Amino acid sequence: MRPKYIEIMEEIKQRLASKSLVAGSRLPSVRQLSDHLSCSKNTVIKAYEELEKEHLIYSVPKSGYFVVNEWQLETDESAVIDFLSAGPDRNVMPYIEFQHCMNKAIEQYKEELFTYSDQQGLYSLRVQVARYLQNLQVFTVPERVVVVSGSQQALHLLASMPFPNGKNNILIEQPTYFGFIESLKLQQATTFGIELSMKGIDLERLEYIFRNNDIKFFYIIPRFHNPLGHCYTNSEKKKIVELAEKYDVYIVEDDFLGDLDTDTKSDPLFSFAPSGRVIYIKSFSKIFLPGLRIATIVLPSLMVSNFLRYKFSADFNSPALSQGALEIYLKSGMFTSHLKKIKEVYYTKMHILQEACECLLPSDTYFSKPPSGFYLSVSLPGNVTAKQIVHLLNEKNILVDDASRMFLPEYKKENLLRLSISQVKEHQIRQGVEELAKCIAMLSSRRNYIKPRNLLLF
Ligand SMILES: Cc1ncc(COP(=O)(O)O)c(C=O)c1O
Known part of the structure; x- marks a missing residue:
């Protein structure tokens, strides 16, 4: 006998298919349906x-369950398999x-x-952010927090402003986030x-660069590096x-996905170095809404006023409406339950x-194994280039x-x-990797039979 919950799911799916339940409809409350079907609330x-995991319905705390909007209902199996988009999963x-x-x-x-509101950002939001950051082991005060128009702005301003160490040059991991490059x-x-x-970075090389290159x-x-998916250990x-x-040397720590970390000891x-080196x-943007254009930066106290001069010259202050709404959202506790949901997704x-890569990719193709996050990177074998793969997969809508x-x-x-899991649908992942594996195998075998001077395939 099939479990009762499957029967309920199928009944609802049938109603969606027959359009007797349409986008935006509210589903019966848990109590109503359990009474009606004489089954448990659980x-x-x-x-x-x-059904929520399948993105067919969504829940609103204290209001109930609703059918997703039409644009969210993708029934077309030939739709694009998107390992490219790096914005958050819009279904959650x-x-x-x-x-x-x-x-x-x-x-x-x-x-x-x-x-024009406070250049440093709404104080009430900074209070909420300082409180929230404690969950990430960042203990600070609202006076050291500045609200910026996305972390891209923070990075741009930090690159342009002088630092207390009087040094000039910037060191970045290779590869790294394209927007900062x-x-x-x-x-x-x-x-x-x-x-x-x-495997990380060579710490001796890091020391050499710090010692010799006037690094600001x-x-x-x-965590969950863009594009590699790499995470450092605590001791590193x-x-x-x-x-x-x-x-x-100062450290600029971009913890864009730290909230997704399932390792509570990380x-x-x-x-x-909570007092100012970092x-x-x-x-x-990744854990919430990129359109808000809100990020926050925790600065050493002695850098706050100079940073604000640079921020002022860029855009006075970040949008007050976005800040106010985020403050209300954080304060209400809704953000915490949202985070719980997206962490799991x-x-x-x-x-x-990862399982699909493990099973399907050729043995000479290496891939990273991040515990969560958005990005997994694939290192292609021999002379197979990423450009060739992108081209071949695009033709298959991947x-x-x-x-x-x-x-x-x-x-x-x-x-x-770089494969991003943020917007790809769960049920399409394996199919996407299968096609990727076929392309790699095809290009690798072609390569083996082609005379060296003809190596370029496109
Ligand atoms: C590592 C990293 N840092 C910063 C950003 C910029 O994000 P924001 O929308 O906060 O400017 C991105 C965006 O993709 C990113 O991947």
Whole structure:
């Protein structure tokens, strides 16, 4: 006999198919349905939770369960398999709940809409952020927090402003986040690289660079690295902070996905030097809504006023409405339950992806094994290039990213792919990897039979 919750799911799916339940409809409450079907509430909850995982319905705390919007209902199996997009999974975004916060913010923060508000960011939001950051082992005060228009802005301003160590050059991991490479390039900042692999960085090389290259700061993405998916161990993080102290180098820690960490013992670099050596950046774009354009930065006290001068010259202050709504959202506790949900969603998708890579990719193809996060990188064999793979997969409606633009020219690799799990549907992951495996096998075998001078395939 089939479990009761499956029967309930199927009944609801049939109603969706026949359009007797349409986008936005509210489903019967758990109590109503359990009374009606004479089953336990847990059975109904299980059915609803499973339907939620399949992105057919969504829940609104204290309001109930609703059918997802039409744009979310993708029944077309030939739809794009998207390993490219790096925005958050829109199916788990708390859009409706947040709408309430926006409406409330218009009322509550009316004054800030009519004026230029605090350059450092709404104090009430900074209080909430300082409280929230404690969960990430970042203990600070609202006076050291600055609200910025995305972490991209924070990075851009840090690259342009002088630092208390009076040094000039910037060190970045190789590869790293493309947006920062662009910013450095446009600002013509002298930039050094240090190679990062899934085994980490060479700490002796790091010491050498710190000692000899007038490094102002080292930009580091310590958890769920973009694009590699790499995470540093606590002892590596501690050692990096010690070296930074020794050679008077600042660390800029971009913990963009730290909230997804399932390892409760993993600490940010900030926690090893909370008073000022490490500048900590927390974006709300990946775990929440990129359109808010809100991130926060924790600065050493002695850098706050100068940073604010640079921020002022860029855009006065970040949007008050976004700040107000985020403050309300954080304070209400909704953010905590949202986070719980997305942690599970991304963890599950990442594990499905890894299992598929393990089973399907050729043995000479290496891939990273991040415990969660958005990105997994694939190192292609021999002369197979990421560009070739992107091209072949695009023709099959499968999108993946060529990571070659995420390197400085002298470190460039042409054989690294970045797969993002943020927007791909769970049930499409295996099919996408199957096609990737076929393309790699096809290009590898062609390569073996082609005369060397004809190696370029496109
Ligand atoms: C590692 C990393 N840092 C920063 C950013 C920029 O994010 P924000 O939207 O906060 O500017 C991104 C965006 O993709 C990113 O991947």
